[in-house]
Amino acid sequence: MVAKINEITSLLKDKGLNVTEIRRQLVALLWTPGSALTQKEIEEALEQELGSVDRVTLYRNLRLLMEKQVIHQIPMDAQTVKYKLAGAHKKVDHPHFHCSHCDKLLCMPQVKIEENMLPGGFVIQSSHLIIEGVCDLCNIPQKPEEPLKD
Amino acid sequence: MVAKINEITSLLKDKGLNVTEIRRQLVALLWTPGSALTQKEIEEALEQELGSVDRVTLYRNLRLLMEKQVIHQIPMDAQTVKYKLAGAHKKVDHPHFHCSHCDKLLCMPQVKIEENMLPGGFVIQSSHLIIEGVCDLCNIPQKPEEPLKD
Protein backbone atom coordinates (compact mmCIF):
# COMPACT_ATOMS: atom_id res chain seq x y z
CA MET A 1 0.00 0.00 0.00
CA VAL A 2 2.77 2.42 0.96
CA ALA A 3 4.51 1.91 -2.35
CA LYS A 4 1.50 3.28 -4.16
CA ILE A 5 1.31 6.66 -2.49
CA ASN A 6 3.13 8.40 -5.32
CA GLU A 7 0.99 6.78 -7.95
CA ILE A 8 -2.17 7.70 -6.12
CA THR A 9 -1.02 11.25 -5.60
CA SER A 10 -0.23 11.57 -9.30
CA LEU A 11 -3.60 10.16 -10.27
CA LEU A 12 -5.42 12.69 -8.10
CA LYS A 13 -3.32 15.61 -9.35
CA ASP A 14 -3.68 14.55 -12.95
CA LYS A 15 -7.40 14.78 -12.53
CA GLY A 16 -7.05 18.28 -11.09
CA LEU A 17 -7.84 17.26 -7.53
CA ASN A 18 -6.06 18.34 -4.40
CA VAL A 19 -4.60 15.56 -2.35
CA THR A 20 -6.23 14.95 0.99
CA GLU A 21 -5.98 12.08 3.37
CA ILE A 22 -9.47 10.81 2.66
CA ARG A 23 -9.03 10.93 -1.09
CA ARG A 24 -5.75 9.09 -0.87
CA GLN A 25 -7.27 6.37 1.32
CA LEU A 26 -10.33 6.16 -0.88
CA VAL A 27 -8.29 5.57 -4.00
CA ALA A 28 -5.93 3.25 -2.15
CA LEU A 29 -8.86 1.09 -1.08
CA LEU A 30 -9.96 0.64 -4.66
CA TRP A 31 -6.45 0.43 -6.07
CA THR A 32 -6.17 -3.37 -6.01
CA PRO A 33 -7.32 -4.86 -9.30
CA GLY A 34 -10.75 -6.38 -8.87
CA SER A 35 -11.49 -4.33 -5.79
CA ALA A 36 -15.02 -2.98 -5.68
CA LEU A 37 -16.71 -1.85 -2.50
CA THR A 38 -20.07 -0.62 -1.33
CA GLN A 39 -20.30 2.69 0.45
CA LYS A 40 -20.73 0.86 3.73
CA GLU A 41 -17.65 -1.24 3.10
CA ILE A 42 -15.70 1.89 2.27
CA GLU A 43 -16.96 3.58 5.40
CA GLU A 44 -15.87 0.65 7.54
CA ALA A 45 -12.47 0.43 5.90
CA LEU A 46 -11.82 4.16 6.28
CA GLU A 47 -12.89 3.91 9.88
CA GLN A 48 -9.99 1.55 10.44
CA GLU A 49 -7.46 3.66 8.60
CA LEU A 50 -8.49 7.11 9.73
CA GLY A 51 -10.84 6.69 12.64
CA SER A 52 -14.39 7.80 12.12
CA VAL A 53 -15.05 9.57 8.85
CA ASP A 54 -17.88 12.01 8.47
CA ARG A 55 -20.50 10.59 6.15
CA VAL A 56 -20.97 13.93 4.39
CA THR A 57 -17.28 14.14 3.64
CA LEU A 58 -17.33 10.65 2.25
CA TYR A 59 -20.41 11.42 0.22
CA ARG A 60 -18.87 14.55 -1.26
CA ASN A 61 -15.62 12.85 -2.09
CA LEU A 62 -17.28 9.89 -3.72
CA ARG A 63 -19.33 12.30 -5.80
CA LEU A 64 -16.27 14.33 -6.70
CA LEU A 65 -14.22 11.30 -7.67
CA MET A 66 -17.08 10.16 -9.86
CA GLU A 67 -17.37 13.54 -11.55
CA LYS A 68 -13.67 13.43 -12.28
CA GLN A 69 -14.03 9.87 -13.48
CA VAL A 70 -11.54 8.52 -11.00
CA ILE A 71 -14.11 5.99 -9.84
CA HIS A 72 -17.34 4.53 -11.18
CA GLN A 73 -20.53 3.27 -9.64
CA ILE A 74 -21.60 -0.21 -10.62
CA PRO A 75 -25.13 -1.32 -9.75
CA MET A 76 -24.79 -4.91 -8.62
CA ASP A 77 -28.43 -5.53 -7.88
CA ALA A 78 -31.47 -3.52 -6.97
CA GLN A 79 -30.14 -2.74 -3.50
CA THR A 80 -26.38 -2.69 -3.97
CA VAL A 81 -24.05 -0.25 -5.68
CA LYS A 82 -20.32 -0.79 -5.67
CA TYR A 83 -17.58 1.70 -6.33
CA LYS A 84 -14.65 0.75 -8.49
CA LEU A 85 -11.57 2.53 -9.73
CA ALA A 86 -12.19 3.68 -13.27
CA GLY A 87 -9.81 1.98 -15.61
CA ALA A 88 -8.45 3.49 -18.79
CA HIS A 89 -11.59 2.23 -20.50
CA LYS A 90 -13.19 4.34 -23.14
CA LYS A 91 -16.76 3.25 -22.60
CA VAL A 92 -18.41 4.05 -19.31
CA ASP A 93 -20.37 0.83 -19.29
CA HIS A 94 -18.45 -2.31 -20.00
CA PRO A 95 -19.11 -5.85 -18.85
CA HIS A 96 -17.97 -6.98 -15.42
CA PHE A 97 -17.55 -10.36 -13.84
CA HIS A 98 -18.29 -10.69 -10.15
CA CYS A 99 -16.73 -13.67 -8.40
CA SER A 100 -19.05 -14.94 -5.71
CA HIS A 101 -16.11 -16.62 -4.01
CA CYS A 102 -13.45 -13.90 -3.70
CA ASP A 103 -15.86 -10.97 -4.29
CA LYS A 104 -13.60 -9.47 -6.93
CA LEU A 105 -15.22 -7.49 -9.70
CA LEU A 106 -13.27 -7.84 -12.91
CA CYS A 107 -13.62 -5.98 -16.19
CA MET A 108 -14.53 -8.21 -19.10
CA PRO A 109 -14.10 -6.04 -22.16
CA GLN A 110 -13.83 -9.12 -24.34
CA VAL A 111 -17.53 -9.81 -23.91
CA LYS A 112 -19.36 -7.89 -26.61
CA ILE A 113 -23.06 -7.20 -26.85
CA GLU A 114 -23.87 -6.54 -30.47
CA GLU A 115 -26.90 -5.76 -32.58
CA ASN A 116 -26.80 -9.07 -34.40
CA MET A 117 -27.69 -10.74 -31.11
CA LEU A 118 -31.04 -8.91 -31.15
CA PRO A 119 -34.13 -9.23 -33.33
CA GLY A 120 -34.14 -7.04 -36.42
CA GLY A 121 -34.67 -3.33 -36.04
CA PHE A 122 -33.20 -2.89 -32.60
CA VAL A 123 -30.37 -0.38 -32.25
CA ILE A 124 -27.90 -0.52 -29.36
CA GLN A 125 -26.69 2.66 -27.71
CA SER A 126 -25.05 1.15 -24.66
CA SER A 127 -25.31 -1.87 -22.45
CA HIS A 128 -24.72 -2.88 -18.91
CA LEU A 129 -23.73 -6.43 -18.05
CA ILE A 130 -22.70 -8.12 -14.83
CA ILE A 131 -21.87 -11.78 -14.89
CA GLU A 132 -21.97 -13.56 -11.56
CA GLY A 133 -19.94 -16.71 -11.06
CA VAL A 134 -16.58 -18.09 -10.02
CA CYS A 135 -13.38 -16.58 -11.41
CA ASP A 136 -10.50 -18.52 -12.92
CA LEU A 137 -8.33 -18.27 -9.81
CA CYS A 138 -11.00 -19.38 -7.38
CA ASN A 139 -11.95 -22.15 -9.76
CA ILE A 140 -8.66 -24.03 -9.20
CA PRO A 141 -9.31 -26.31 -6.22
CA GLN A 142 -5.56 -26.67 -5.55
CA LYS A 143 -4.89 -22.98 -5.28
CA PRO A 144 -7.99 -21.13 -4.20
CA GLU A 145 -7.79 -17.36 -4.03
CA GLU A 146 -8.23 -15.84 -0.59
CA PRO A 147 -11.55 -14.09 -0.36
CA LEU A 148 -11.14 -10.31 -0.27
CA LYS A 149 -13.87 -10.12 2.32
CA ASP A 150 -13.56 -11.28 5.95
CA MET B 1 -57.77 -1.77 -18.87
CA VAL B 2 -61.25 -2.73 -17.74
CA ALA B 3 -61.18 -5.88 -19.84
CA LYS B 4 -58.25 -7.14 -17.80
CA ILE B 5 -59.85 -7.07 -14.37
CA ASN B 6 -60.64 -10.76 -14.42
CA GLU B 7 -57.18 -11.70 -15.58
CA ILE B 8 -55.59 -9.57 -12.90
CA THR B 9 -57.86 -10.96 -10.21
CA SER B 10 -57.01 -14.50 -11.28
CA LEU B 11 -53.32 -13.74 -11.27
CA LEU B 12 -53.49 -12.42 -7.71
CA LYS B 13 -55.58 -15.33 -6.48
CA ASP B 14 -53.37 -17.87 -8.21
CA LYS B 15 -50.47 -16.48 -6.24
CA GLY B 16 -52.44 -16.84 -3.02
CA LEU B 17 -53.05 -13.12 -2.57
CA ASN B 18 -56.26 -11.44 -1.60
CA VAL B 19 -57.57 -8.94 -4.08
CA THR B 20 -57.49 -5.34 -2.96
CA GLU B 21 -57.88 -2.17 -4.92
CA ILE B 22 -54.23 -1.20 -4.65
CA ARG B 23 -53.00 -4.61 -5.74
CA ARG B 24 -55.31 -4.62 -8.72
CA GLN B 25 -54.17 -1.15 -9.79
CA LEU B 26 -50.55 -2.03 -9.20
CA VAL B 27 -50.73 -5.07 -11.45
CA ALA B 28 -52.85 -3.20 -13.98
CA LEU B 29 -50.18 -0.51 -14.25
CA LEU B 30 -47.54 -3.06 -15.12
CA TRP B 31 -49.82 -5.22 -17.23
CA THR B 32 -48.96 -3.68 -20.60
CA PRO B 33 -46.09 -5.54 -22.24
CA GLY B 34 -42.92 -3.54 -21.91
CA SER B 35 -44.28 -1.50 -19.02
CA ALA B 36 -41.73 -0.94 -16.27
CA LEU B 37 -42.04 1.84 -13.72
CA THR B 38 -40.06 3.32 -10.87
CA GLN B 39 -41.64 3.51 -7.45
CA LYS B 40 -42.16 7.23 -7.95
CA GLU B 41 -43.89 6.66 -11.26
CA ILE B 42 -46.11 4.05 -9.66
CA GLU B 43 -46.92 6.39 -6.82
CA GLU B 44 -47.92 9.14 -9.22
CA ALA B 45 -49.99 6.81 -11.35
CA LEU B 46 -51.84 5.40 -8.34
CA GLU B 47 -52.44 8.91 -7.12
CA GLN B 48 -54.43 9.52 -10.27
CA GLU B 49 -56.40 6.31 -10.08
CA LEU B 50 -57.05 6.13 -6.37
CA GLY B 51 -56.23 9.49 -4.90
CA SER B 52 -53.32 9.63 -2.50
CA VAL B 53 -51.87 6.27 -1.58
CA ASP B 54 -50.06 5.73 1.68
CA ARG B 55 -46.39 5.14 1.00
CA VAL B 56 -46.19 2.36 3.58
CA THR B 57 -49.04 0.53 1.92
CA LEU B 58 -47.36 0.85 -1.43
CA TYR B 59 -44.08 -0.29 0.06
CA ARG B 60 -45.65 -3.34 1.66
CA ASN B 61 -47.54 -4.30 -1.46
CA LEU B 62 -44.53 -3.97 -3.69
CA ARG B 63 -42.59 -6.15 -1.28
CA LEU B 64 -45.39 -8.69 -1.14
CA LEU B 65 -45.80 -8.85 -4.90
CA MET B 66 -42.07 -9.40 -5.21
CA GLU B 67 -42.10 -12.17 -2.63
CA LYS B 68 -44.87 -13.85 -4.55
CA GLN B 69 -42.96 -13.29 -7.77
CA VAL B 70 -45.77 -11.33 -9.35
CA ILE B 71 -43.35 -8.50 -10.09
CA HIS B 72 -39.58 -8.08 -10.30
CA GLN B 73 -37.17 -5.29 -9.57
CA ILE B 74 -34.80 -4.37 -12.34
CA PRO B 75 -31.87 -2.10 -11.51
CA MET B 76 -31.60 0.28 -14.46
CA ASP B 77 -28.63 2.24 -13.20
CA ALA B 78 -27.06 3.08 -9.87
CA GLN B 79 -29.94 5.33 -8.86
CA THR B 80 -32.94 3.79 -10.59
CA VAL B 81 -34.88 0.61 -9.97
CA LYS B 82 -37.88 -0.26 -12.07
CA TYR B 83 -40.67 -2.69 -11.31
CA LYS B 84 -41.91 -5.00 -14.01
CA LEU B 85 -44.51 -7.72 -14.15
CA ALA B 86 -42.79 -11.06 -13.83
CA GLY B 87 -43.23 -13.06 -16.96
CA ALA B 88 -43.46 -16.81 -17.11
CA HIS B 89 -39.66 -16.84 -17.27
CA LYS B 90 -37.78 -19.52 -15.44
CA LYS B 91 -34.66 -17.53 -14.68
CA VAL B 92 -34.93 -14.54 -12.42
CA ASP B 93 -32.33 -12.62 -14.34
CA HIS B 94 -32.73 -12.48 -18.05
CA PRO B 95 -31.62 -9.81 -20.48
CA HIS B 96 -33.75 -6.74 -21.04
CA PHE B 97 -33.79 -4.09 -23.68
CA HIS B 98 -34.69 -0.56 -22.68
CA CYS B 99 -35.88 1.72 -25.43
CA SER B 100 -34.72 5.26 -24.80
CA HIS B 101 -37.46 6.54 -27.07
CA CYS B 102 -40.65 4.88 -25.84
CA ASP B 103 -39.23 3.86 -22.42
CA LYS B 104 -40.45 0.30 -22.83
CA LEU B 105 -38.45 -2.42 -21.15
CA LEU B 106 -38.58 -5.61 -23.17
CA CYS B 107 -37.40 -9.08 -22.28
CA MET B 108 -34.69 -10.39 -24.58
CA PRO B 109 -34.37 -14.06 -23.73
CA GLN B 110 -32.71 -14.73 -27.09
CA VAL B 111 -29.56 -12.96 -25.93
CA LYS B 112 -27.40 -15.55 -24.21
CA ILE B 113 -24.34 -14.94 -22.06
CA GLU B 114 -22.26 -18.09 -22.12
CA GLU B 115 -19.01 -19.31 -20.69
CA ASN B 116 -17.31 -19.55 -24.06
CA MET B 117 -17.49 -15.74 -24.22
CA LEU B 118 -15.17 -15.56 -21.20
CA PRO B 119 -11.51 -16.37 -20.69
CA GLY B 120 -10.79 -19.94 -19.63
CA GLY B 121 -11.61 -21.01 -16.10
CA PHE B 122 -14.51 -18.67 -15.45
CA VAL B 123 -17.79 -20.26 -14.45
CA ILE B 124 -21.12 -18.47 -14.89
CA GLN B 125 -23.81 -18.74 -12.24
CA SER B 126 -26.10 -15.97 -13.43
CA SER B 127 -25.95 -12.73 -15.34
CA HIS B 128 -27.70 -9.44 -15.49
CA LEU B 129 -27.88 -7.51 -18.74
CA ILE B 130 -29.66 -4.35 -19.78
CA ILE B 131 -29.24 -3.11 -23.31
CA GLU B 132 -30.09 0.53 -23.90
CA GLY B 133 -31.09 1.66 -27.34
CA VAL B 134 -34.00 2.14 -29.73
CA CYS B 135 -36.54 -0.62 -30.20
CA ASP B 136 -37.74 -1.97 -33.53
CA LEU B 137 -41.02 -0.06 -33.47
CA CYS B 138 -39.48 3.29 -32.59
CA ASN B 139 -36.82 2.69 -35.18
CA ILE B 140 -39.28 2.93 -38.09
CA PRO B 141 -39.38 6.65 -38.98
CA GLN B 142 -42.74 6.22 -40.75
CA LYS B 143 -44.52 4.70 -37.78
CA PRO B 144 -42.95 5.80 -34.52
CA GLU B 145 -44.34 4.26 -31.36
CA GLU B 146 -45.94 6.69 -28.96
CA PRO B 147 -43.77 7.14 -25.89
CA LEU B 148 -45.26 5.44 -22.85
CA LYS B 149 -44.23 8.41 -20.73
CA ASP B 150 -45.86 11.88 -20.85
Add this chain to the structure above:
DNA sequence: TTGATTTTTGCAACCATGTTGCAAAAATAG
Protein backbone atom coordinates in the same frame (compact mmCIF):
# COMPACT_ATOMS: atom_id res chain seq x y z
C1' DT C 1 9.04 28.81 6.06
C1' DT C 2 5.28 31.83 6.78
C1' DG C 3 1.17 34.11 6.02
C1' DA C 4 -2.75 34.86 2.71
C1' DT C 5 -6.03 32.53 -0.12
C1' DT C 6 -8.61 28.71 -1.58
C1' DT C 7 -10.35 24.23 -0.73
C1' DT C 8 -11.96 20.74 2.23
C1' DT C 9 -13.90 19.01 6.32
C1' DG C 10 -17.22 18.30 10.10
C1' DC C 11 -21.48 19.50 11.96
C1' DA C 12 -26.33 20.84 12.15
C1' DA C 13 -30.21 20.29 9.70
C1' DC C 14 -33.54 18.94 6.33
C1' DC C 15 -35.79 15.66 3.20
C1' DA C 16 -36.88 11.28 1.05
C1' DT C 17 -37.39 6.60 1.70
C1' DG C 18 -37.09 1.99 4.25
C1' DT C 19 -39.13 -0.25 8.11
C1' DT C 20 -42.05 -1.63 12.22
C1' DG C 21 -46.13 -1.64 15.50
C1' DC C 22 -50.75 -0.84 16.16
C1' DA C 23 -55.60 0.28 15.80
C1' DA C 24 -59.21 1.05 12.31
C1' DA C 25 -61.09 -0.44 7.92
C1' DA C 26 -61.72 -3.80 4.40
C1' DA C 27 -61.82 -8.49 2.58
C1' DT C 28 -62.95 -13.23 3.16
C1' DA C 29 -65.25 -17.37 5.01
C1' DG C 30 -69.19 -19.59 6.91
Add this chain to the structure above:
DNA sequence: CTATTTTTGCAACATGGTTGCAAAAATCAA
Protein backbone atom coordinates in the same frame (compact mmCIF):
# COMPACT_ATOMS: atom_id res chain seq x y z
C1' DC D 1 -74.86 -11.00 7.53
C1' DT D 2 -71.59 -11.73 11.01
C1' DA D 3 -67.14 -13.38 12.74
C1' DT D 4 -62.44 -13.83 11.59
C1' DT D 5 -58.47 -12.69 9.11
C1' DT D 6 -56.05 -9.51 6.29
C1' DT D 7 -54.92 -5.02 4.84
C1' DT D 8 -54.58 -0.22 5.33
C1' DG D 9 -53.18 4.28 7.21
C1' DC D 10 -50.74 6.58 10.61
C1' DA D 11 -47.14 7.54 14.00
C1' DA D 12 -42.59 6.83 14.67
C1' DC D 13 -37.91 5.73 14.07
C1' DA D 14 -33.69 4.65 11.09
C1' DT D 15 -30.82 5.48 7.25
C1' DG D 16 -28.82 7.81 3.55
C1' DG D 17 -28.78 11.92 0.21
C1' DT D 18 -28.15 16.81 0.26
C1' DT D 19 -27.13 21.76 1.54
C1' DG D 20 -25.12 25.78 4.19
C1' DC D 21 -21.75 27.36 7.07
C1' DA D 22 -17.80 28.02 10.08
C1' DA D 23 -13.45 25.76 11.39
C1' DA D 24 -9.48 23.22 9.72
C1' DA D 25 -6.42 21.88 6.16
C1' DA D 26 -4.14 22.38 1.78
C1' DT D 27 -2.13 25.28 -1.64
C1' DC D 28 0.18 29.31 -3.35
C1' DA D 29 3.38 33.17 -3.33
C1' DA D 30 6.92 35.61 -1.42
